Amino acid sequence: MTDTVALSPGQATAPARGSRARARTLLNGSMLGLVPFTAYIVLFLALPTVIALVTGFVDGDGAFTLDNIAALGDPVILSTFGNSLWLSALTAAVGAVLGALFCYALIGAKPTGILRSVVDAASGVLAQFGGVMLAFAFVATIGIQGMITIFLRDTVGIDIFANGVWLYEAPGLILPYIYFQVPLMIITFLPALEGLKPQWAEANAMLGGSGAGYWRYIGAPVLLPSFVGCLLLLFANAFSSFATAAALTSQGSQIVPLQIRGALTSETVLGRENLAGALALGMIVVMVVVMALYSLLMRRAARWQR
Amino acid sequence: MSAGSVHPGPSRVTRWLIVAVIGGLFLVPIVAMLEFTMRRGLEGGYDLSRWAAVFSTGLTGEYKPILTGLTNSLLLAVVTVAIMLVLLVPTMVLVRIRFPQLQRMLEFVCLLPITIPAIVLVVGLAPVYSVVARLFGSGVWPLAFAYGVIVLPYAYRAIQTNLQAVDVVTLSEAARTLGAGWPTILLRVVVPNIRRGLLAASFISVAVVLGEYTIAALLNRVNLQTALVIVSKADPFVSIIFAVLALVFAFVLLLAIGFIGARGPGPSSRRGPSARRRDASASRRGRIPTSSQKARA
Numbered sequence: 001m002t003d004t005v006a007l008s009p010g011q012a013t014a015p016a017r018g019s020r021a022r023a024r025t026l027l028n029g030s031m032l033g034l035v036p037f038t039a040y041i042v043l044f045l046a047l048p049t050v051i052a053l054v055t056g057f058v059d060g061d062g063a064f065t066l067d068n069i070a071a072l073g074d075p076v077i078l079s080t081f082g083n084s085l086w087l088s089a090l091t092a093a094v095g096a097v098l099g100a101l102f103c104y105a106l107i108g109a110k111p112t113g114i115l116r117s118v119v120d121a122a123s124g125v126l127a128q129f130g131g132v133m134l135a136f137a138f139v140a141t142i143g144i145q146g147m148i149t150i151f152l153r154d155t156v157g158i159d160i161f162a163n164g165v166w167l168y169e170a171p172g173l174i175l176p177y178i179y180f181q182v183p184l185m186i187i188t189f190l191p192a193l194e195g196l197k198p199q200w201a202e203a204n205a206m207l208g209g210s211g212a213g214y215w216r217y218i219g220a221p222v223l224l225p226s227f228v229g230c231l232l233l234l235f236a237n238a239f240s241s242f243a244t245a246a247a248l249t250s251q252g253s254q255i256v257p258l259q260i261r262g263a264l265t266s267e268t269v270l271g272r273e274n275l276a277g278a279l280a281l282g283m284i285v286v287m288v289v290v291m292a293l294y295s296l297l298m299r300r301a302a303r304w305q306r
Numbered sequence: 307m308s309a310g311s312v313h314p315g316p317s318r319v320t321r322w323l324i325v326a327v328i329g330g331l332f333l334v335p336i337v338a339m340l341e342f343t344m345r346r347g348l349e350g351g352y353d354l355s356r357w358a359a360v361f362s363t364g365l366t367g368e369y370k371p372i373l374t375g376l377t378n379s380l381l382l383a384v385v386t387v388a389i390m391l392v393l394l395v396p397t398m399v400l401v402r403i404r405f406p407q408l409q410r411m412l413e414f415v416c417l418l419p420i421t422i423p424a425i426v427l428v429v430g431l432a433p434v435y436s437v438v439a440r441l442f443g444s445g446v447w448p449l450a451f452a453y454g455v456i457v458l459p460y461a462y463r464a465i466q467t468n469l470q471a472v473d474v475v476t477l478s479e480a481a482r483t484l485g486a487g488w489p490t491i492l493l494r495v496v497v498p499n500i501r502r503g504l505l506a507a508s509f510i511s512v513a514v515v516l517g518e519y520t521i522a523a524l525l526n527r528v529n530l531q532t533a534l535v536i537v538s539k540a541d542p543f544v545s546i547i548f549a550v551l552a553l554v555f556a557f558v559l560l561l562a563i564g565f566i567g568a569r570g571p572g573p574s575s576r577r578g579p580s581a582r583r584r585d586a587s588a589s590r591r592g593r594i595p596t597s598s599q600k601a602r603a
Binding site: 120124139140 | 408455513535556
């Protein structure tokens with residue numbers, strides 16, 4: 001409708017100016033279109049993140065303090081960070097190796113076939129949806145009355161809890177974490193494997209190379225950055241995971257996210273207010289380092305995938 | 307893909323051996339959950355009485371929290387998908403058509419929630435939600451504002467792969483030449499072309515929202531997951547039955563995404579090899595793959 005108005009004889013005398021003005025209004029109009037999303041991001045992503053980081057630097061009265069940050073040096077908190085780090089590193093390494101092996105098995109499977117569809121869906125569920133359910137699954141599997149626990153005790157004669165019930169401690173998180181790490185590895189690593197160019201294999205075969213030689217001299221070097229990148233992503237994934245641990249352990253804070261819960265739900269946990277903010281800061285620092293390395297490696301990996 | 311026949315991949319036997327061993331190990335906890343729910347009391351043996359009880363008596367009495375949680379989660383899923391569709395999609399289309407220079411920044415912002423653990427977000431969301439509760443009441447649906455942020459990376463990827471395969475700029479210019487306004491371009495030209503991506507983004511958002519625990523638990527709201535944890539303290543059997551049902555539901559949902567991607571309707575199913583290649587390289591550049599992304603292959 002505005003177009004009809006704009007074409008009225010009076011304005012037709014200055015077409016250039018008119019169209020430029022219209023372009024400007026359109027541009028301004030388009031700028032307005034970005035406002036709702038920007039406002040949303042500022043309110044629900046930027047603001048919470050900033051608040052989380054700032055609360056680490058203020059005390060209960062809102063005055064600036066470094067006490068919370070200093071509290072990160074507390075031996076209890078350091079050991080929690082230590083737990084989180086080794087748990088994430090271990091499960092990332094195991095998950096990456098098992099996941100990569102599984103991806104290798106899927107080479108040549110038809111992308112639209114039943115096997116791939118099922119693996120894709122199952123990986124998605126276990127990697128993104130699991131959380132609380134995984135905790136239940138592992139209580140049913142290796143809990144005190146779990147299927148495997150009973151089987152090992154009654155049939156094989158091994159009591160896995162002979163030295164105390166470790167399922168609700170940090171070591172108990174290893175198996176559930178691996179259970180969601182492997183699917184995530186499959187999701188992230190499979191595209192890299194599919195990026196291997198058939199021409200490379202053809203060239204290798206033409207020059208008399210063997211299958212093992214192909215993987216040794218072509219496959220492995222090309223895939224290495226992707227593999228390490230996925231490893232880092234898995235590490236970040238385990239490091240930030242909360243639901244499984246929270247549903248499994250209702251007491252104690254063996255890993256950082258559980259410690260944040262403790263600090264949030266009872267402000268007086270260690271006599272330091274806003275400790276949650278400082279812990280959040282510590283997590284962010286670890287995550288930023290990991291993700292920066294990750295994007296660096298992905299850029300390297302992309303060289304082979306153009 | 308022809309790649310499979312050329313690459314020195316595993317032999318048939320090796321492949322099925324690996325799939326069977328790792329797949330088998332991954333089935334153990336699922337089987338254990340089923341076994342656990344079918345155990346009879348002290349006398350031993352198995353039956354389906356607990357499953358029958360859940361389906362016949364319905365979710366009343368002590369199981370009420372699960373019904374409440376399920377209803378809340380479904381409501382949250384609907385509102386989250388609505389927020390995602392109303393806020394993210396027009397912005398992505400607008401950036402693509404008119405502000406290509408903002409593309410990288412939008413991508414960075416959308417993938418950011420991966421880097422910020424939900425538990426960290428909660429620390430900052432607690433004060434924000436005390437304001438939100440004053441504005442909208444302390445009902446459960448405002449939680450969808452936070453969920454809209456955590457589904458962002460997944461939704462962005464799903465829509466972006468589809469959007470890149472469609473020449474939105476030419477289409478919108480053609481529509482403008484024919485006198486279409488912005489809403490018409492968006493709703494009648496762009497949206498039908500990226501239907502597949504929107505559907506996948508919605509599904510993945512539903513799956514993420516139904517599986518969300520961290521934010522709801524720490525902001526003291528009841529959703530499916532927090533309800534399951536509450537009920538598990540009183541009756542582990544029922545919570546495990548619902549965990550199995552939820553896992554199966556999510557599996558079917560993601561399987562559906564896969565099939566939509568593979569052979570669904572929409573213009574993208576007729577895409578040529580070049581579009582697919584563009585798609586693939588785009589997905590490889592991305593930080594987090596979603597299952598929907600792989601479905602495109």
